[in-house]
Structure formats: C-alpha cells, structure tokens
Amino acid sequence: MPIREMIGYSRHKMLENNKLEYENVVLVGAITQSQNAELLEEYLNELQFLVRTAGGKVVKIFTQSIYTVNPKTYIGSGKIEELRCFVKAHKISAIIFDDELTPTQQKSIERIMKCKIIDRTGLILDIFAQRAHTSYAVTQVELAQYEYLLPRLTGLWTHLERQRGGVGMRGPGEREIETDRRIVRNKISTLKKKLVNIDKQMVAQRGNRGSLVRVALVGYTNVGKSTLMNTFSKSKILTEDKLFATLDTTVRKVIIDDISFLLTDTVGFIRKLPTQLVAAFKSTLDEVREADILLHIVDLSHPNFEDHMASVHQTLEDIKIGDKPTITVFNKMDRYRDYDTQNPKKTIHFLQTTWMSKIRDAVFISAVEKENFDQFKSLVYKKVRAIQTSRFPYL
Known part of the structure; x- marks a missing residue:
C-alpha cells in the first residue's frame, strides 16, 4: 500500500x-x-x-x-x-x-x-x-x-x-x-536529498520576499496561534481544540496603518518533542530563525502555562535564537476568566502587577473575542516600524 x-x-x-x-x-x-x-x-x-x-x-x-x-x-x-x-x-x-x-x-x-x-x-x-x-x-x-x-x-x-x-x-x-534495512536506509537517504532540494526552494522563496520585516508566531501547541493568525491577517487556517491542529507553515502579508510585514504561523512546540522531528523540520525552524520578531503566544487559561513558556524558551535556546526580539502574547483571556468570574485576580489589571509585569513587551488578549486587540496591534506596529526605520532611515 x-x-x-x-x-x-x-x-x-x-x-x-x-x-x-x-x-x-x-x-x-x-x-x-x-x-x-x-x-x-x-x-x-x-x-x-x-x-x-x-x-x-x-x-x-x-x-x-x-x-x-x-x-x-x-x-x-x-x-x-x-x-x-x-x-x-x-x-x-x-x-x-x-x-x-x-x-x-x-x-x-x-x-x-x-x-x-x-x-x-x-x-x-x-x-x-x-x-x-x-x-x-x-x-x-x-x-x-x-x-x-x-x-x-x-x-x-x-x-x-x-x-x-x-x-x-x-x-x-x-x-x-520491505524488511531489509538497506532499503530503509536508501529510502532515508532519498528523503534527505529531497528535503535538501526543498530547503533550497524554501531559501529562494524567503529571499524573494524582499525587505519586508518578518514576524513569526511561536508557542506551545494548542495555544491559539492559528486563531490569532486568522484574526490578524484575515486568513482561513484550520483551527481546532486539538494538539498540532495545523502542521504546515503559513505566511501572510499583514498591513497595519502605513506599514506592512510578513506574518508566519509555525508548528507548535511540545515537551518531550521527538528528536527525529526537530531534525526533520529544519526548514520550518528556519522560518523562526530568520524572523525579525517573535510573537510568543501563551495560553493563559492552561494551568501549566508557565511550564509551557519554559519549554518554548528552551526550544528557542536549542536552535540558538533565544535572544531574538520577542513580544509575549498572553492569549485566551476569555477562558481564563471563565473559571472564576468573581475573582478580581482574573483581571488583566491584576496580572499586570504580578511577575508578568517584568516581562518586556507583554500584552494580554483574547484572539477569539478580539479583546485588547488594539493594544496588541499597536505594540506589533511599534516593533515592526523600529526595524523598518533602522533598515531604511531615509524613509
């Protein structure tokens, strides 16, 4: 078969x-x-x-x-x-x-x-x-x-x-x-050669995108990256309440006021990620490596979101881009409050007074409800414009 x-x-x-x-x-x-x-x-x-x-x-x-x-x-x-x-x-x-x-x-x-x-x-x-x-x-x-x-x-x-x-x-x-190891090794060799050719095509595609600033969505799986991508870029990427709902990298052009940039949705990270996948998805990770700005999406409603953040940070360190400019986007505020609507600690104002306030460039949103979206877009605009100005000071 x-x-x-x-x-x-x-x-x-x-x-x-x-x-x-x-x-x-x-x-x-x-x-x-x-x-x-x-x-x-x-x-x-x-x-x-x-x-x-x-x-x-x-x-x-x-x-x-x-x-x-x-x-x-x-x-x-x-x-x-x-x-x-x-x-x-x-x-x-x-x-x-x-x-x-x-x-x-x-x-x-x-x-x-x-x-x-x-x-x-x-x-x-x-x-x-x-x-x-x-x-x-x-x-x-x-x-x-x-x-x-x-x-x-x-x-x-x-x-x-x-x-x-x-x-x-x-x-x-x-x-x-079959059952012959030699045939399997030959198949692996063939696939690796095929990926090398695909990698070259991907590099050429990224090179053809011109001088636009590149922004990549990263985060743990099922944190709402694709939902945010759809809301931000008016795309129609598959979104489900499942792990790894989307696997393929998607790139869209986004315009905010007088600036435009490229927004990339990548595969979600997970703890105990198989080493085979880390190696195989080299080109997908290259999209993250070559990004100018990272949007680290965090599912605030998940009880272990801090561990998820640590796992993503570790993965970024492993691929040697831990120091890349990053905006931390705490998503799913609507679900976070649903657990206890009477608790004052469930408000954005309170969260901004906790350890989260020490995170540089952080914003709290709901991609589904578009809550606090103007502040989010304003922060992205500020970061993208700063990079554009440094690249093209004459503009």
Whole structure:
C-alpha cells in the first residue's frame, strides 16, 4: 500500500455512517528520580490530549514508582502482569507509554501483551502523519518515521500486516519498504536529498520576499496561534481544540496603518518533542530563525502555562535564537476568566502587577473575542516600524 494511502488509512476505516469510532487504549507512566508524581500527572494529562487528537479513548491509566527502568519491560514484572490481565479482560487495542521505549522494550512488551505498544514519540509521529498535507510536510514526517522505525524493524512488519490502521499505525507500510534495512536506509537517504532540494526552494522563496520585516508566531501547541493568525491577517487556517491542529507553515502579508510585514504561523512546540522531528523540520525552524520578531503566544487559561513558556524558551535556546526580539502574547483571556468570574485576580489589571509585569513587551488578549486587540496591534506596529526605520532611515 503506498504511503499516502497508508497515512490516515485507519481514519477512513473508522468513519462509518458518519460516526467516528475511537480505539480503546491504556496509558502507562512511571514516577522516577527525575520525574515526581505531580510532573507525571501533568505529562499524562497531556498524553491523554494527544491520544484524543490521534483518535483514541483512554480507558485506564497505570502508574508505577520505579527507581530504575526495567531494560526489558520498562516497568516492573508485577505491574506488567496487572497490565496484561486488564488488557485481556477489556479488549484493549493499544498500550501507550509516556516515555520513549527502546526497540527491545517495545518488542518484549508487545510479545507479552499481544497488542500494539506505542510510546509518546510514536504517538506524536502518528499525529504528524495524520496532519501532514503538503508535499513538504509529508516528506518531513516520512523521514522522521523511517528514522524512528529503522531500529524497530525486527518482527515489526508482520505485526503491521496483522494490525493495520489505528492509533500509532499511520506510516510506512510493509509492502513499500520491505524488511531489509538497506532499503530503509536508501529510502532515508532519498528523503534527505529531497528535503535538501526543498530547503533550497524554501531559501529562494524567503529571499524573494524582499525587505519586508518578518514576524513569526511561536508557542506551545494548542495555544491559539492559528486563531490569532486568522484574526490578524484575515486568513482561513484550520483551527481546532486539538494538539498540532495545523502542521504546515503559513505566511501572510499583514498591513497595519502605513506599514506592512510578513506574518508566519509555525508548528507548535511540545515537551518531550521527538528528536527525529526537530531534525526533520529544519526548514520550518528556519522560518523562526530568520524572523525579525517573535510573537510568543501563551495560553493563559492552561494551568501549566508557565511550564509551557519554559519549554518554548528552551526550544528557542536549542536552535540558538533565544535572544531574538520577542513580544509575549498572553492569549485566551476569555477562558481564563471563565473559571472564576468573581475573582478580581482574573483581571488583566491584576496580572499586570504580578511577575508578568517584568516581562518586556507583554500584552494580554483574547484572539477569539478580539479583546485588547488594539493594544496588541499597536505594540506589533511599534516593533515592526523600529526595524523598518533602522533598515531604511531615509524613509
């Protein structure tokens, strides 16, 4: 089956009589020396959101406190047996681990459970495969998938033949890449060459944009970047309350009064982002690197928005652009107040007196309600105009 048919195959199979049938899955997480119970709960909540985005339904969550990770089964033998009994009794189709499993662990657990075993990396890759639409995005995702699957080839293809479709199974099929590692490596090499050519085209496209100031939207996934892009530039980009609702980079020209600039919407960041995706999405990150100004969008209504901010800052540091001029945009003020409408601490005025006041160039808005939008546009205008003036002082 060709890759483009394999990607999203299960989605079409699940759509019968216009009704979406979700797969029943269980989640597994571990409390370790580097991850306490509170942090694990936060990660598992995010993992549930990822599962829902991929088309799964979480039936139960298993957790265990372990001092060292079991090299064969990740968790202890007792918990493995408890998990096996539950899976057998409730006809669970997939088990999803919060951390990345080694090929040995994945194979060993699969042999015991006799169902699909997926880790966080595989799940994210699955969602990216579902969301990729353009040739560029599809190529990037395919490369990441092949690099992830290469060390997991042993015994995998017969499993794919037995268990087609479903959460974590969108990707290269067994008929196309066979079982030979050499063929897979050749495929990876071909995809890398294709991406090099695409990168050259992207560089040329960015070069053809002239001297316009470039502004890039960055932030954690599902913080409202695409909604803000639609409101600001009058675009019609897909917006959903799901992680990675949009995957492809979008560039629009925006005009505020007497200035114009380019606004770019990029893929959202996430904690524990697979290294394969960081490497594969080089050109997408280049859009951020070459931007003159970053709009760091933050979902103020999320209980862990501070951790999300830290994760984005770390990613920007990793790609060596942590010092780029940035406007911090605290979004979703409407949802933030909805939790407690009588609390005076839910007002913009109060937030501006907290530690947030120390952030240079920060603004509080609601992209959906267009609340405080004039102040936001005024701040962007001021930043863009300053760069334009420095570039073209004679104007």
